[in-house]
Amino acid sequence: MxxxxxxxxxxxxxxxxxxxxxxxxxxxxxxxxxxxxxxxxxxxxxxxxxxxxxxxxxxxxxxxxxxxxxxxxxxxxxxxxxxxxxxxxxxxxxxxxxxxxxxxxxxxxxxxxxxxxxxxxxxxxxxxxxxxxxxxxxxxxxxxxxxxxxxxxxxxxxxxxxxxxxxxxxxxxxxxxxxxxxxxxxxxxxxxxxxxxxxxxxxxxxxxxxxxxxxxxxxxPLITTASGAKMGKTAAGAVWLDAERTSPYDYFQFWVNTDDRDVGRFLALFTFLPMDEVRRVEKIEGADLNAAKSILAFETTRLAHGEEEAKNAYQSAVSMFGARQLPGNLLPSSTIPRGSASSDDQTVPQLEMPADAFNDGVPCFKLFHEVGLTESSGAARRLIQQGGGYVNGRRLEKFDEMITSNDINDMEILLRAGKKKFFKIRIKN
CATH class of the missing domain: 3.40.50.620 (HUPs)
Structure with a gap:
């Protein structure tokens, strides 16, 4: 033994x-x-x-x-x-x-x-x-x-x-x-x-x-990231194991955003994947390394929140960023879904709004505040003025730009604040 x-x-x-x-x-x-x-x-x-x-x-x-x-x-x-x-x-x-x-x-x-x-x-x-x-x-x-x-x-x-x-x-x-x-x-x-x-x-x-x-x-040892930061600390505070404090989706995204230099080390520490598979990750780069981050995020989320929540978080990431190719020989012991993931997720914050709400347009800073992406309208103005506001992946140029029916894609409008905070508006007729 x-x-x-x-x-x-x-x-x-x-x-x-x-x-x-x-x-x-x-x-x-x-x-x-x-x-x-x-x-x-x-x-x-x-x-x-x-x-x-x-x-x-x-x-x-x-x-x-x-x-x-x-x-x-x-x-x-x-x-x-x-x-x-x-x-x-x-x-x-x-x-x-x-x-x-x-x-x-x-x-x-x-x-x-x-x-x-x-x-x-x-x-x-x-x-x-x-x-x-x-x-x-x-x-x-x-x-x-x-x-x-x-x-x-x-x-x-x-x-x-x-x-x-x-x-x-x-x-x-x-x-x-x-x-x-x-x-x-x-x-x-x-x-x-x-x-x-x-x-x-x-x-x-x-x-x-x-x-x-x-x-x-x-x-x-005290675990720090490659940049020297204390493990588990972000600009928003601690990353909790409690789903009420840190949602499974945000937990998943924390691991997806792992520094390239930390991926192999974190797979060894925070998953049970076999070490012979983990060691191979230390030699890969580019798209395969990003795929390894998805697997790291899936496995850590599965341990903390269960298989179903991990799959939901992965599907949400696919919905936001598109599907990543996960080679079958990359960390093959992982149970992450390797087929096409559904984009019909429910874990990204979202709400339904009628299509006619956008007929006359809604100022983008007001919309960001109303859906909870910022704490106030003033914070939304500053976010957009600093280049951190996006609609359907397009950066907003003016804080009072109008979001109209022309911004509806496949009956959805996707808002993003900074790199990691998303909100999806589902349009109903």
């Missing part, structure tokens, strides 16, 4: 591991239980969380049992890692509602049936702790001198706001999580982002001191 370490390494997941040889032997010898923590600061995860999610899915595919630990308890404290200011403290109700949303999303990637994976919440044990016994039994194992050298604390200590006492406890609580999961589920492997290295090592050390047992850690 292929060692999951080899799979994660080949696909670009691993930055650091503890006890390299012992960890490899451990994962080769038996089915193990591993965990990753997810911070419930929102009711949805975003694209930046996909590396840990996909790593848990790979662990499960290799026969191991993943634990998705939702920080219902630590979420009430706030993780200082990677932050220069204190996180907003959440209420118990906020955290409880967010936990429900995260569980639903994680279930799309990980099979929780028949105890094949576990969804745990550290509120189950952290909120029950007695303070003085916890300090005596657990706190005594932590050196303040070592803690303040951790990167997650150094950034905050050096910041203007400083590090609060409540945040200073976070490393101790996360280490205790690892100890508790080892006792409850025989979990001896924690994984997380590179900013979690100090917290993971603290947990390994605590398990050794309290129980005399070995434990292991793996961290993932």
């Amino acid at each position: 292929t060692n999951v370490i080899d799979i994660l390494t080949e696909r670009g997941f691993i930055e650091q591991t503890t006890h390299d040889k012992e960890l490899r032997d451990y994962l080769s010898a038996e089915k193990v239980t591993c965990y990753i923590g997810f911070d419930p600061t929102a009711s949805s995860l975003h694209v930046g969380s996909l590396v840990p999610i996909m790593s848990l899915a790979h662990m499960q595919r290799c026969g191991h049992r993943p634990i998705a630990l939702v920080g219902g308890g630590t979420g009430l404290v706030g993780d200082p890692s990677g932050k220069t200011e204190m996180r907003k403290l959440l209420t118990v109700e906020d955290v409880a509602n967010n936990v429900l949303g995260l569980k639903e999303q994680l279930s799309r990637f990980i099979d929780f049936s028949d105890n094949r994976a576990i969804m745990a919440n550290n509120a189950d044990w952290l909120t029950e702790l007695a303070y003085i016994p916890f300090l005596r039994d657990i706190g005594r194992h932590f050196s303040v001198n070592r803690m303040i050298k951790a990167e997650s604390y150094k950034m905050r200590i050096d910041s203007e706001e400083g590090l609060s006492f409540i945040e200073f406890n976070y490393m101790v609580l996360q280490a205790y999580d690892f100890l508790e999961l080892r006792k409850r589920y025989d979990c001896c492997l924690q994984m997380g982002g590179s900013d979690q290295w100090g917290n993971i090592v603290a947990g390994i050390d605590l398990i050794r001191r309290v129980d005399g047992e070995n434990a292991f850690g793996i961290t993932f």
